Amino acid sequence: MASNTALRSAANLVRSSQSFITKSSSGSRSFHSTGIKRGGHHEPxxxxxxxxxxxxxxxxxxxxxxxxxxxxxxxxxxxxVYAVIFQQKKTASG
Structure with missing residues (x-):
């Protein structure tokens, strides 16, 4: 579920950056940031x-x-235990 939400937000970010690029190429410069969605949790x-x-x-x-x-x-x-054995082998061989 979390990865699905992350993919959706990444897609929205790409879409907004593409619209930003097309707007800035037309001559007007602006900075746009999406707000954090806050609120209640969904039931499902x-x-x-x-x-x-x-x-x-x-x-x-x-x-x-x-x-x-x-x-x-x-x-x-x-x-x-594995970390200690690995470290001792590493220092003994070097």
């Missing part, structure tokens, strides 16, 4: 937000949560 993007993090209703909650904690812990240990 946030329709399930109330129930998104309802951990009590997850099926196999014990298995999924323990797997998530184990995965996070493993990444948190493995990345620094």
């Amino acid at each position: 993007e946030y329709m399930h937000a109330k129930h998104m993090y309802n951990l009590d209703k997850i099926s196999n909650r014990g298995l999924k949560m323990s797997l998530a904690v184990f995965t996070g812990f493993s990444i948190g240990v493995a990345v620094p």
Whole structure:
């Protein structure tokens, strides 16, 4: 969803820059900036937000949560260990 919005805003930016180029080539110079759209959130993007993090209703909650904690812990240990081993190999060979 976010990438779709980003593509739309990039397309609008290209369109506005093309119109800026055609206007400036006619002799008049100006600077145009689009304003930031602010306001409420649209319902379809946030329709399930109330129930998104309802951990009590997850099926196999014990298995999924323990797997998530184990995965996070493993990444948190493995990345620094790999970084130290890589750095030591790099300094030993150089």
